[in-house]
Amino acid sequence: MSHHVFCDGLQDVSIVSGVVRLDYVHHVPGAPGPDGKPRKEHALRVCMSPEAFVQSYAVLERVMQELASRGLVTRRSAADAAPAAGDAGAATAAPLPSANF
Numbered sequence: 001m002s003h004h005v006f007c008d009g010l011q012d013v014s015i016v017s018g019v020v021r022l023d024y025v026h027h028v029p030g031a032p033g034p035d036g037k038p039r040k041e042h043a044l045r046v047c048m049s050p051e052a053f054v055q056s057y058a059v060l061e062r063v064m065q066e067l068a069s070r071g072l073v074t075r076r077s078a079a080d081a082a083p084a085a086g087d088a089g090a091a092t093a094a095p096l097p098s099a100n101f
Contacts, residue, residue, distance in 0.1 A: 005024075005043060005044045006026065006043075007024035007025065007026055007043045007044055008024075008025060008026045008027045008038075008040070008043075009024065009025055009040075010022060010023070010024055010025075011023050011024065011025045011040065011042075015050075018049075018050065019047050019048070019049065020047070020048050020049070020050055020052075020053040021045055021046070021047050022045065022046045022047075022048075023042060023044075023045050024042075024043050024044040024045070024046070025040040025041060025042060025043055026040065026041065026043040027039065027040060028040065028041050
């Protein structure tokens with residue numbers, strides 16, 4: 001049986017009892033949140049062994065290389081992505097060229 005869930009992004013990754021848990025979110029229709037951005041709610045949790053996570057990471061790296069080779073995304077250095085010292089908006093770094101990454 002196949003089950004598809006659309007997600008707008010990955011919100012959190014945690015490790016609990018040796019299991020890697022990836023929490024995905026989707027945008028909630030309607031009025032934006034107080035910050036003016038779309039409100040998000042939990043959509044899906046994927047749990048996997050550390051070995052499966054490492055294998056998934058390798059696959060995602062290959063996808064990123066393919067997207068970059070097609071010009072769909074641009075890699076940034078860590079210095080470009082890091083907020084300025086003392087900046088409270090650590091999670092609000094400039095977005096990548098693609099809305100998907």
